[in-house]
Amino acid sequence: GIQVEQSPPDLILQEGANSTLRCNFSDSVNNLQWFHQNPWGQLINLFYIPSGTKQNGRLSATTVATERYSLLYISSSQTTDSGVYFCAVGRGSNYKLTFGKGTLLTVNP
């Protein structure tokens, strides 16, 4: 099956700093999503981005499908950004997603 690698595995920031999270995948995909899992376990969809660039407030994402990677940018980080960020990919029309191992982000005040 398709492999998804995320980096870095852990990241510690001071409030106000910027960060870039990376997701590499091993095969062509037609579905790529970024999720944030908060400390209570809830998964929130951040972006559906199989290609191109999107922005939502302090967050933005870029996927370069031909080179099989996606980047998630977090600017002016806040303590509420803490949690695990997952990249998940899918192929075909069955909506099944394969998740990476995630990046654990800790934002300190």
Added chain:
Amino acid sequence: SAVISQKPSRDICQRGTSLTIQCQVDSQVTMMFWYRQQPGQSLTLIATANQGSEATYESGFVIDKFPISRPNLTFSTLTVSNMSPEDSSIYLCSVDGGSTDTQYFGPGTRLTVL
């Protein structure tokens, strides 16, 4: 976006027993998915549940251990059978967002097996 609820939110169970987890969506959806998240790990898809057909299980998961029902377009259940401590995990249901291709997740069920 879809609003998803799960019951129970958490449970502590004894080895050898079974637990049924419910997933309710506020709108009709074609596909529902069940995932397992073991402690400190990523999410692994257990099965895909379509209304009116048998669930499709991923490699490593079998119907006898994780029977699934999908009686209508807004509801599904996952049963964890004959539990062992290795089944201690968060179990999450999700749905596809239809035309948006976004996937939405329920709040999860935290299961501890003693």
